[in-house]
Amino acid sequence: MPTTNRTPHDSPSRPLPPTVEESRLTAPVAEQVLTASGFSTLVAEFTAAASTASTLDALHAVVRDHGTRLWESAVRRAGNRPGSDGLDPYDDRPLYWARTATGSVLRSLDNDVLEVQHQRLALLHVLDRTSRGIDRPLWPGAAAGDLRVAVSGFDPYGLDADVRHSNPSGCAALQLDGATFDTPAGRVVVRSVVLPVNYGDFDQGIVEDAFGPALLAGADLITTISMTSRGRMDVEKWAANARGGTPDNSRDQHFGPVGRAARWAQPDQNPEWIGTTLPHAAMVAAGTGPWPVVLKQGIREWPAGSFPDPAALRSNPDPSPGSTAAAGTGGDYLSNESMYRSNRLRLALGADDVPGGHLHVSAIVDPVDPAAITDAAFEEDRRAVVDQTIALVRAAAEAVQAERRSR
Incomplete structure (x- = not known):
């Protein structure tokens, strides 16, 4: 059910056209990188969870959790020696293409809990900041004097x-x-x-x-x-x-x-x-x-x-x-x-x-x-x-x- 009452000034939340970066997802390299790295699974899991979220709060949690998972998965993958998948662990492209693909899913998501466009745009902001490592604890393992x-x-x-x-x-x-x-x-x-x-x-x-x-x-x-x-x-x-x-x-x-x-x-x-x-x-x-x-x-x-x-x-x-x-x-x-x-x-x-x-x-x-x-x-x-x-x-x-x- 919708969670926010619209005013006459609000724009309804409709699926958005792809960005320029998202338009490049049609290139074979995007699918190849996502498949070889296993990050295609993260995109698929986000798609399923976002589509079935029954409240705006639940969708917000899905976006935040999956954005954080993208970042943490990329950092964890970077720490593997040697690579545990089809790409070298030094490769930054799995994170880039997975973030781009996940953003594309959210941009085009048709879910009734999104009532006004500000909600979708705010969620895209959350996804971007969490999947870039920005919105999270700073130095959780730091001690005094470090x-x-x-x-x-x-x-x-x-x-x-x-x-x-x-x-x-x-x-x-x-x-x-x-x-x-x-x-x-x-x-x-x-x-x-x-x-x-x-x-x-x-x-x-x-x-x-x-x-x-x-x-x-x-x-x-x-x-x-x-x-x-x-x-x-x-x-x-x-x-x-x-x-x-x-x-x-x-x-x-x-x-x-x-x-x-x-x-x-x-x-x-x-x-x-x-x-x-x-x-x-x-x-x-x-x-x-x-x-x-x-x-x-x-x-x-x-x-x-x-x-x-x-x-x-x-x-x-x-x-x-x-x-x-x-x-x-x-x-x-x-x-x-x-x-x-x-x-x-x-x-x-x-x-x-x-x-x-x-x-x-x-x-x-x-x-x-x-x-x-x-x-x-x-x-x-x-x-x-x-x-x-x-x-x-x-x-x-x-x-x-x-x-x-x-x-």
Whole structure:
């Protein structure tokens, strides 16, 4: 039975058309990944439970429980050595395609307990946040004195170019969630989330939703992680208040400054530039491999008073006084924006002493056979990038732990 009385202003809850991301579920790779990983069972179980939920509260519980199961299953799968199914445990794609498929089911669900459209949209929000590791306890196993680290990776992207793409930053996030490192200065505990590659989600405050609770609960180190070009690992020196217009996973394009975050503290004015406070010297010196690690420098800006004159655009090693940002050292896409938003929030919350920044990790090469979703070389390449990413997070945490214990 309906649980909410509608007003004349309410939109009735009708099944919604698929999103751009959901439209890619028709590609064979989606079914192949879900079947090979066993995550197709999770989608089927959600479909059955959501269809038979007899109250709105029951449906809410189904959505929350299954979103949490998706995340926990992905993290648990990432911890298996070797893989217990048809895919390498480093693979992030089972979570991506299962979340997308489950969202598609909820978007098209025909259940009388959904009376107004706000209910369906709120449930989609719950599903998204729980299945990304955002809406859950922070560091449940942490003890007093542990260094608490919060990191984020990203979904696969560029799927119109090759729908088989995997994202090593998301793979690393799944490997790192719940990880503990014992260092000479004490124990480190890590919490991870996986962010979407969508401007709209960023405008709704998903980065702040991911890092805000962690910062308020006493995070000691935060870093966002994403994928860059092949064969390099970059600690980004500057985040820019800028979007460059590259299409996202929804084929949306945005150009201009980064928006203000919904429901989170903000500086009085957006800074044009935010510099890293990660222990980059220790990360570079840690001797990780196989790829070289550098503090990335070089930004793009409009000198003071020249925006938006296209002829005035300049590249410089560092920002000049009063300039308008066009691109940080990590570019002008959502990678840059994840660093900008998480650290803008860090500063707004007064967590000036918490190191924060962004790590760009090497791109990986897709399987040679265009009909294959994986092969040995692809898996070996991804493992090398992910293992080096984990080593760099550990090096950063050890440096922070040692510095704090020396005070």
